[in-house]
Amino acid sequence: GAVVSQHPSWVICKSGTSVKIECRSLDFQATTMFWYRQFPKQSLMLMATSNEGSKATYEQGVEKDKFLINHASLTLSTLTVTSAHPEDSSFYICSARPWTGEQPQHFGDGTRLSIL
Amino acid sequence: SQQGEEDPQALSIQEGENATMNCSYKTSINNLQWYRQNSGRGLVHLILIRSNEREKHSGRLRVTLDTSKKSSSLLITASRAADTASYFCVLDSGGYQKVTFGTGTKLQVIP
Numbered sequence A: 001g002a003v004v005s006q007h008p009s010w011v012i013c014k015s016g017t018s019v020k021i022e023c024r025s026l027d028f029q030a031t032t033m034f035w036y037r038q039f040p041k042q043s044l045m046l047m048a049t050s051n052e053g054s055k056a057t058y059e060q061g062v063e064k065d066k067f068l069i070n071h072a073s074l075t076l077s078t079l080t081v082t083s084a085h086p087e088d089s090s091f092y093i094c095s096a097r098p099w100t101g102e103q104p105q106h107f108g109d110g111t112r113l114s115i116l
Numbered sequence B: 001s002q003q004g005e006e007d008p009q010a011l012s013i014q015e016g017e018n019a020t021m022n023c024s025y026k027t028s029i030n031n032l033q034w035y036r037q038n039s040g041r042g043l044v045h046l047i048l049i050r051s052n053e054r055e056k057h058s059g060r061l062r063v064t065l066d067t068s069k070k071s072s073s074l075l076i077t078a079s080r081a082a083d084t085a086s087y088f089c090v091l092d093s094g095g096y097q098k099v100t101f102g103t104g105t106k107l108q109v110i111p
Helices: none
Strands: A004-007 A010-013 A019-025 A032-038 A044-051 A067-073 A076-081 A090-096 A111-115 B005-007 B010-014 B019-024 B031-037 B043-050 B055-058 B061-066 B071-076 B085-092 B099-101 B105-110
Touching: A004 A090, A010 A019, A019 A032, A019 A090, A019 A111, A032 A067, A032 A076, A044 A067, A044 A076, A044 A090, A044 B099, A076 A090, B005 B085, B010 B019, B019 B105, B031 B061, B031 B071, B043 B055, B043 B061, B043 B071, B071 B085
Parallel strands: A010 A111, B010 B105
Antiparallel strands: A004 A019, A019 A076, A032 A044, A032 A090, A067 A076, A090 A111, B005 B019, B019 B071, B031 B043, B031 B085, B055 B061, B061 B071, B085 B099, B085 B105
């Protein structure tokens, strides 16, 4: 079945560091990928829609300059948390849907980001 | 975009008992999915039910969908300690639209 790979699984770094998270669709092409954020004990909230070859669409309240999204190919989207601070610590998950459109979203395993 | 409202927020039962959780939403959907998330981990897809379906089974899972009431329920029968997790409904409008998550139900199954 369709697989989405997310890397890294967890990151611990110092405040001020920029962190890049990769999301790959391994056996299908995805013109659209989605990035979610989950705070402890809460549900997942959509941050942005990543569009291959064009700018990402951000949800209200999400800082574009803070969370840079690049979708340079049909199988890879990256989320860069720029100049990360402790309040950016969270669980980030990406998802993608195969071409056929009627299949469910396939989620990566998530990245736990901890900023010291 | 809408978010599904799930209830209960938390549920604690004994092993062997059944667990039922509900999801309500406001706008039309193409399909509704249920996912499980173990603490601090990724999401596991459990089951998908389309808008023209009313009930679906998968092993110990039974999902119902009532589009007139805009609600769905997930029943886990003969629960096991390994079922302890958070469960989310996911609302899908289909096509290349984004999906939205429900608020989640945290299930604890006591051995």
